[in-house]
Amino acid sequence: MLEVIFFAILAAGAVVTALLVILQRNPMASAIFLILTFFCLAGIYLLLSAPFLAVIQVLVYAGAIMVLFLFVIMLLNLEKEQKFIPRVRLQKVFGVFFGLVLLFQIGAVFHSLFLTGEKGLFPPDKVAALGNTEVVARLLFTDFLLPFEITSVLLLVAIIGAVILAKREI
Amino acid sequence: MVPLSAYLILSGILFTVGVIGFLVRRNLIVVFMSIELMLNAANLAFVAFSRYLNSMDGQIFVFFVMTVAAAEAAVGLAIILAVFRTKETVNADEINLMKW
Numbered sequence: 010m011l012e013v014i015f016f017a018i019l020a021a022g023a024v025v026t027a028l029l030v031i032l033q034r035n036p037m038a039s040a041i042f043l044i045l046t047f048f049c050l051a052g053i054y055l056l057l058s059a060p061f062l063a064v065i066q067v068l069v070y071a072g073a074i075m076v077l078f079l080f081v082i083m084l085l086n087l088e089k090e091q092k093f094i095p096r097v098r099l100q101k102v103f104g105v106f107f108g109l110v111l112l113f114q115i116g117a118v119f120h121s122l123f124l125t126g127e128k129g130l131f132p133p134d135k136v137a138a139l140g141n142t143e144v145v146a147r148l149l150f151t152d153f154l155l156p157f158e159i160t161s162v163l164l165l166v167a168i169i170g171a172v173i174l175a176k177r178e179i
Numbered sequence: 180m181v182p183l184s185a186y187l188i189l190s191g192i193l194f195t196v197g198v199i200g201f202l203v204r205r206n207l208i209v210v211f212m213s214i215e216l217m218l219n220a221a222n223l224a225f226v227a228f229s230r231y232l233n234s235m236d237g238q239i240f241v242f243f244v245m246t247v248a249a250a251e252a253a254v255g256l257a258i259i260l261a262v263f264r265t266k267e268t269v270n271a272d273e274i275n276l277m278k279w
Contacts, residue, residue, distance in 0.1 A: 012180060012181055013180075013181055016181045016185065020185070020189045023189065023193060024189070024192055024193065024196070027192075027193050027196040027197070027216055028196055030196075030200065030209070030212055030213075030216065031196060031197075031199060031200030031203065031204060031209065031212075031213060036206055036208045036209055036212075039208075039209050039212055040208075040212065043212050043215065043216070046193075046216065046219070047219065050219055050222075050223060053186070053189075053223065053226075054223075054226055056181070057186070057226050057227060057229075057230040058230060059226050059229070059230070059238050061238070062226060062238055062241055062242070065242070065245060066245075069245050069249060070215070070219070070245065070248070073249060074215065074248065074249055074252045077252055077253065077256055078208065078211070078212065078252070078256065081208065081256045081259060081260060082208055084260065085208075085259075085260070085263050085269060100202070100203070101203045103202070104199055104202030104203040105199055105202075105203065107198075107202070108195050108196075108198045108199035108202065109195070111194075111195055111198055112191060112192065112195040115191035115194065115195070116188065116191060119184060119187040119188060119191060120184075122184075122187070124183070124231060124232060128232060128233040128234075129232050129233040129234025129235070129236070130233070130234070131233055131234060131235045132233045133230065133233070136235070144235055145235065145238055145239065145242070148235055148236075148239055149239060149242070153239050156243060160243060160246045163246065163247065163250050164246065164249070164250055166250070167249070167250030167251075167253045167254050168253070170253075170254045170257065171253040171254050171256075171257040172257075174254065174257035174258055174260070174261050175257045175260055175261065177264075
């Protein structure tokens, strides 16, 4: 019962803050609300018995990525954009309409969904006994070692790309 | 116990909010935030399936999605900075030419 109450609070918080992200005119306010959304999602990960991901969500998303966003917002002088009056009304109507169509399609898929096949090797009580972080680490360094190493190459490419793009004269 | 469908519906709603934000907003930075919202909605579905299928693979995949999101944010924001430096705007409607 407590789980349902927590889920309801966190889900409502996530949806409301996500809506506020796209409804705010000031990008700085959008960024702050996006951080709140990430915190709500971190709480939901805790409910789903994934504490490692909850911590990573706060550290990487709410910490690193959003700080990057805030830096860029502060670097750019966006005074003009805040007073910007939207001219393209039709585009907004179409955007919201097709967004809602997509929501109904996603809902239809999830409505007709039922889980079949064998369950995996890690029921929640076993993961809790072993420790969530330990299980994730073991899988990451055994079964998923190659993707993990490729990830490091991806990050290196991103670092080099960001430095070169942000340089004043290439 | 919360059913799996509740998590999936929440994921769908968040994804839709991200899509609408992507289509409706004109500020490039907010468009980028909408992409982050969509990635997070996908992550939520991954974790929910991982929990209800008794498998850890979904959580590992979320780890990789977060890495890709971090790389994408770094490169994308660098591009936005470069665009702002030449065009003096981050309004997507005014950035309609690749080169002039």
